[in-house]
Amino acid sequence: MNQWTVAALALLAGLVPCGVVCLRGGPVDRLIGLELAGTVDTLVLLVLAQAYDRAIYFDLALALALLSFAGGLVFARFLERWI
């Protein structure tokens, strides 16, 4: 267990506040919790890719960063008027 694994575990703990925010408050507050969770997940994948020492795993973090951005935009668009 090296420092990268420890950092990944520590970052995972940051998902708990995001989960609490997603469970409480209005729809926009929940969306903000989801967006922050996407960012934290990206960082976890980034650190884990280095922990496992596989360059190809960095692509997962890149894909999640791009997809959580697109997902957040779609949610924000729907929250403007329809939901």
Next chain:
Amino acid sequence: MSPTGLAVAALLALGVAVTWLSCLGVLLMRDPYDRLHYTAPASAVAPVLIAAAVVVTEGLSAAGIKALLVAFVLVATNPVLGHATARAARIREHGQWTITDAERKEGGR
């Protein structure tokens, strides 16, 4: 521990600390607009610190360049996402995202 290992540990610890503080800020604020401010450090500061840790370890190899790319994507997309979310919050609240007549009478914000 070597100087490189020490630098990597320090960068990782800082990145994790910034992420934690960001998550706590989002949890403790009561307003969507206040919460949005606290999403910024986690996606503007922490990715740069962690990508720097990867680059210090690996140099500018495939892994280092991809880590920098991930940090760049997060730093570039978060302001757009924050703007879109704040816009959605204002449209839900006021029906429009530009300044409202009531706010203009108050002297504007």
